[in-house]
Amino acid sequence: MRSVSRDQAPPPPVFPAADVAARRCTCHPAGGDRTEMLGGLALLAGLALLHNAGAKTVHGSFDSALAWHSRGQHIVTFLFHGDQAVLCVRITNVAAAAGKDATLYLYQNEQWLKMHGSMEEYSCTEKLSLAQVLIPLNQTEYNYTLPQIVYPKAWYAIYADKYTCLMSYEDPKSDDITYEVTLLNPDAAGNPFDHFGADESGLHEFYFLLVLVYFVAACIYIQALWQTIKKGGPMHTVLKVLSIALLLQAVSALANYIHFSRYARDGKGVPFIGSFAELCDIASEVQMLYLLLSLCMGWTLSRMKKSQSKPLQWDSTPTSTGFAVVAVTAQVILLVWEQFEENEHHSFHAHLSLAGTLLIALKICLAMSLAFGLYQIISLERSTMKRQFYITFSKGCFLWFLCHPCFVVISYLFKEYQREKVITVGVVLSQSLSMVILYRLFLSHSLYWEVSSLSSVTLPLTVSSGHRSRYYS
Template sequence: MSRLFATLVAAVLLGSEASGKTVTGLFRSEAARQENGQFITKFMFQGGNGLVVCRLENPLLAAQRESRLLLYQDLDSDLDNLSCSQRLSRAHFTIPLSQEEHNQTIPPHSSPSLWRVLYADRGTCQENSVTHSDVRFTLLMLNADSAGNPLEHFSAEETGLHSFYFLLLLAYFLACCIYIQPLCQALRKGGPMHTVLKVLSTALALQGCSALCNYIHLARYSRDGTGFPLMGSLAELWDMVSQVSMLYMLLSLCMGWTLSRGRKPQSRPLQWEQSPASTAVAVGGVITQGVL
């Protein structure tokens, strides 16, 4: 079981992708030609003034290639069915890339709007264009804060997450201060509810660790738009382990593990190390949670 757990930990930490709105990467002419515009990212701007900032490491090469960023409001569902030239002409904003830094303001909208960012150059719609060197870039997507300044890294659908996890951690802290002593006394006494209390306490502790990791990730995300991806992965891991532990308890109850003082248990709780079926259920639960 320990080997299985270690494998799952490695899969979660190494297989997860970081999602942040400070995007770094390479503008590739070949990718832009194959995809009729290289997809860079999506971002949901709020109703206020948004800002797109693009910084280049080699602006001279970008200018020679006539590089540009194309911004589409993600209401055009038929973009993939258009020809290359038609697709490029449908952009709501075109940002020519010829300097080290370019700023583009997104006009106010009555409601949050999702925008798609593509990259194109003069060879995007040419079948036999010459392949150029890649250009490294940094792209910042910013929403307006409460003062109207474009300094907020969170997209519209992520607004309030940082405050939510702060309040959740505060609730966990207050609950620990109130219930930790009675819980420890109950665990020391033992009794028929002893195992249930241990499982529930473990699940709540793992949920608290998940909330803490999410808060650390979002606290850094609010400053740089990238966050701490490792903490985000750990948060998902602790959440999955917590749910599997609850699944263990529920399956044990279904298999006849009684909680009554007046009756003897008809069967032992599920033993993950000895039961192939329970191991399969645990693995299936973790994989399902990972996919979701």
């Protein structure tokens, strides 16, 4: 928060809305060369797992120096909804807190944005006086029920004390004041036991259904797919990389489900598991990017050189491999940068940060690059069947690369608290559909069997357009 004024603060104001009952808290207790690429992913794992997400049962220490420097120490932001939303506060060292006139200020989103949109118009004390709710921290525990909220609103909790608005900071030299803040929304029965904010509600159920679908699909297809990969063939590398990317997505869905299941109980989740889910999504993105670029650029260069090699195989060249590695490196840097800029455990964000914007631009540029390369292939191809193969492959590629930018744009048709959910659900489903299209293409007995040397390999799993899936031995 930008410093505007450093005048002496008057005694903290009293707000009628702050009818804080000092009673027992009823909330839950806190409780190219793939070797080089793998090495890069290992480094990425170490970076991603150091990233901490903000939980909704928040622990920490009130810092008078930080509050003075920032004109208020930001504690947490939460999207409350309903008429029984509760904020629980538990602190230690009540004597030190009372000596500092320690206070928790709550601002609604509209007031917060208005205040920050006109920073020069408000002094430090004026900004504190604009808080909708004031909670004096002079008791061990508080349980504050917010006024009825007609539609979801973000609330900001800010800590300040009598040193916050001084002209120069005076070190109080008092003991630390640790806190635990738990934020709860009403559940389906109207009781304040739901740790999920309005921006996260529904994601737990979504990941449960996604894990269930992956499990059922694995039971049906994994044996046949494994037999196909074991038999080798000209597209062995493609199928293996595609399968690894799909496996990473499934592991990410499972990790997210575990994290949200724990989060539903204590508001903290398992940060390590949440980071691991993000890592798996990043690794899956890297795998697919390398696969699609290597295939597309390799085929394009082969066609330009009038190569007579077997068509439609992993036909990477130094140029295509180099292009893929550069694109992968740029994407990894932006993905890691974005994760460090965000505070929540979500693989897909609303992209309000610079890193997120650059990542969207990169995906659009890659889609355009693929479109240019595939257009060259399709325009020169005389075989109707091969042309149809390339067109179907293009659909899978564009769906993978453009689903994220498209859903970011679509999300702006929704309210702000719904945007990340729209992006997450839309992108996950679209990328899963893209993988289904590519699997269908590479294992199709009706199309790919005829246009590639895979016809010399007996496929145990085939998917024919308009026909039921069949097993071949």
